[in-house]
Each structure stands twice: as structure tokens, then as C-alpha cells.
Amino acid sequence: MKKIYLQINALINRFFLFKKYPVLKQVVKFGIVGVSNIIADVAVYWLFTRFVHLYYILASIISFLAANVWSYFWNRRWTFRDNSRAVIRQYLKFLTANIVAILLDIGILFILVNFLRLDDILAKIIASIVVGLINFTLNKKWAFSSKTPKSPEES
DSSP: OHHHHHHHHHHHTTOHHHHHOHHHHHHHHHHHHHHHHHHHHHHHHHHHHHTSOOOHHHHHHHHHHHHHHHHHHHIIIIISOOOOSOHHHHHHHHHHHHHHHHHHHHHHHHIIIIISOOOHHHHHHHHHHHHHHHHHHHIIIIITTTOOOOOTTTO
8 A cells, every 4th residue: 555655645746836845745645645634434335334233323334443543643744744652642742633523423414315306425525524624634744743844854
């Protein structure tokens, strides 16, 4: 999987806008990790609702947390290129940001399913996208904010 991310990173580095606006490059990387998170999140949700027959809110909590293990690893290593030694402190910040995100995810999912009567899978996808954008801001500005600047070769 790391090889795939390295190939994607090489492709991203070819776009001149990313050199001019490095935060745009991070947003794209966060988005790529986010898309894989949405796929993992929805797949786990589908598995738990359709085969295990869990209540959709409980299945959403489990799927969201499973996807966030993936998210922390790839965002720490690839998106934000963070090598700080304060892993526990950083993870606690990441976890706090994700608790805020999961509460938002559940709230949006509940509103879309129960009040707007959307299909739960469509509602889950919408909630994941909205929460992903909020989560990027929380992680960039707070959880991963202590990193040291990287050279252009490391980006």
C-alpha cells in the first residue's frame, strides 16, 4: 500500500499549483486518504448493518472508529509528514478531534435518515464527506500542528 501512496505522491508533485500552495497539496493528500477512509467506513458499516444486523447508529460508531485507525496512520506519515516523538499527546489530540467528528457524523446521519428520510447508505456517504472536511481543519490546525517544516524532497 505504501508503494501506491508513493506513486500517487510522485504524480501530485508534478502539479505546479502544489509548489505555490503547499496547503493545497495537503488537502489533496488528505482527500485521497479520506476517500479510502470513506470506502473503509461505508464497507464496515454495510457489513455490520447487513450481515451482523446491528442498529445503524452502533454500526456507524464501529465503522467510523475502524476507518480512523487507518486515517491516523496515513495522515501522520503521508499527509502531514509528522515525525514528532509526542505520539501519545498527538494521538490524544487526534482522538479528541475524531470524537468531535464522530458526534457530528452521528448527528448528521440521524438527521438525514430520520428527518430527511434519505437512504442510510447515501446519508452515511454525505455525513462522511462533511465530517471529513471539518476533520481536516481540526487535524491540520491542532493535532498535527507541532511538526517541523519539511524540505521539498520530503513532501
